[in-house]
Structures are given as structure tokens and as C-alpha cells.
Amino acid sequence: MKQVTRWSPDSCGCVLEYEWDDAVPATARTHTFKTVVKKCSSHSALTDKDIYNQVLSENTRKNKVFGIAQQFLPEIKSENYNWSFDDKRILKVGFIDIPVSGEQMNQIRNAIQQEIVVGAVEVI
Ligand SMILES: [Zn+2]
Numbered sequence: 001m002k003q004v005t006r007w008s009p010d011s012c013g014c015v016l017e018y019e020w021d022d023a024v025p026a027t028a029r030t031h032t033f034k035t036v037v038k039k040c041s042s043h044s045a046l047t048d049k050d051i052y053n054q055v056l057s058e059n060t061r062k063n064k065v066f067g068i069a070q071q072f073l074p075e076i077k078s079e080n081y082n083w084s085f086d087d088k089r090i091l092k093v094g095f096i097d098i099p100v101s102g103e104q105m106n107q108i109r110n111a112i113q114q115e116i117v118v119g120a121v122e123v124i
Contacts, residue, residue, distance in 0.1 A: 004034055011059045011085065013040030016052055042089065058089060065093055065121055068111045072104045094124040 001023060007016045015038035018031040033052040043051045066081050073080075073095070080098040085091055100108075105123065112121050 005031075006037065009055055009059045011062050012042055012055060014038060014043055014051060014055050016055060018052070042085070042087070054089070058085060058091070061091055061116060061120060064116060065091065065112060068115060069093075069095065069108055071111065072107045073098060073100060090119070091121045092124055093121060 001021070002019050003022050004017050004019050007018060008014075009016075014036065016036055017034040019034045020029050020031050024030075033049060036048040036051050039051060043054060046054060062083055065083070066076075066078070069076050069081065076095070076098055080095055082094040082096045083091060109123050112123065
């Protein structure tokens with residue numbers, strides 16, 4: 001049966017709904033955009049479909065950078081991960097209350113450059 005999930009991402013103030021099918025095994029499920037319930041000020045100029053793609057892309061990027069940081073800082077917790085999007089929706093990230101050596105910082109920066117669109121993330 002088709003199910004609708006309401007999603008309030010932590011990466012902006014939009015509220016979106018997507019549809020998925022519970023008859024499909026969890027590993028093979030896909031999410032299909034359904035509606036924009038609320039547009040945040042950063043995304044209000046986009047079409048509804050573009051909002052979904054943009055918000056998904058930003059939220060995925062934010063989580064992916066945390067995953068990269070975990071590879072080099074295995075003890076990192078979500079509260080050590082300081083992130084925000086600037087007005088051009090570039091992700092700015094930093095690490096707080098956790099020791100990060102210069103070498104670890106270089107490793108994190110290199111991995112981000114290889115795995116994520118150049119210019120989409122800045123490590124501060
Ligand atoms: Zn938004």
C-alpha cells in the first residue's frame with residue numbers, strides 16, 4: 001500500500017511529503033515526491049519539485065560529510081559536528097569540542113573533495 005511520510009528536514013524550514021510503497025521490501029523502496037507543505041525562505045523561489053530535490057540534496061550532503069568525518073574521527077558525535085548552510089546554500093562545517101589534528105583535517109577535506117561536488121562544502 002502507498003504510504004505518505006511528512007518530512008521536516010533539520011537542514012532548513014521546509015516541510016515536504018513523499019510517498020513510498022510498503023509492499024516493496026525496505027531495501028528496494030523508493031521515495032516519490034508528493035507535496036510541499038511549507039516552503040522556507042531559502043527555497044521559496046523554487047518550483048515544488050525542485051524544492052524536494054534541493055532539500056534532499058542538501059540534507060544528504062550534510063549527512064554525507066558527517067559520515068566522512070566519522071571515517072577519520074571515529075569518536076565524533078553529532079554534537080561535535082557544527083554545520084550550517086550559507087545564503088548560497090553552501091554547507092559550512094566545523095568540529096567543536098573534539099581534537100582534530102592538521103592531518104585529520106586534511107584527510108577530511110580531501111575525502112570531501114573526492115566524494116562531493118567541488119565548492120558545495122567548506123570546512124572551517
Ligand atoms: Zn527549505
